[in-house]
Amino acid sequence: MEKEAEKPNRIQIVKDYRRKTEYLLEKNKVEELELYDVSKEFFKKYLNVNYEATCKELINKVNTTYIPEHLEPSIKNYLDTLSVVEYKDSFMGDQQIKIMLEYFNTILKKLDEEPQKKSFWKSIFKRKNNV
Numbered sequence: 001m002e003k004e005a006e007k008p009n010r011i012q013i014v015k016d017y018r019r020k021t022e023y024l025l026e027k028n029k030v031e032e033l034e035l036y037d038v039s040k041e042f043f044k045k046y047l048n049v050n051y052e053a054t055c056k057e058l059i060n061k062v063n064t065t066y067i068p069e070h071l072e073p074s075i076k077n078y079l080d081t082l083s084v085v086e087y088k089d090s091f092m093g094d095q096q097i098k099i100m101l102e103y104f105n106t107i108l109k110k111l112d113e114e115p116q117k118k119s120f121w122k123s124i125f126k127r128k129n130n131v
Helices: 010-026 032-046 055-063 072-087 094-113 120-130
Strands: none
Touching: 010 032, 010 094, 032 055, 032 072, 032 094, 055 072, 072 094
């Protein structure tokens, strides 16, 4: 079981990666590898994955992690599309990279706007202490 200190600070992670993504969006040219690296880094931190996971493994982790229900399909779709870069099945053009980066930024914005769900045990202990 995860210790409290090991859990990622999801709010800060989202804010940090929004800044990184907005910087990339301002660049004239973004390389496929930059998009891949920043996306995978984010999801590994956000999902608390401590190994070099594939996009498919990150999709499986999404299934076992609390993510707002309305965002889950978007995240899975994004990771599935990103897996093309991982396996070099094809190469993305500049326009497709820009579209993917904007889609990723939209996911980050929506995650940033979502209220963070408290764990069941935290809510129980808080109620007990307030009584």
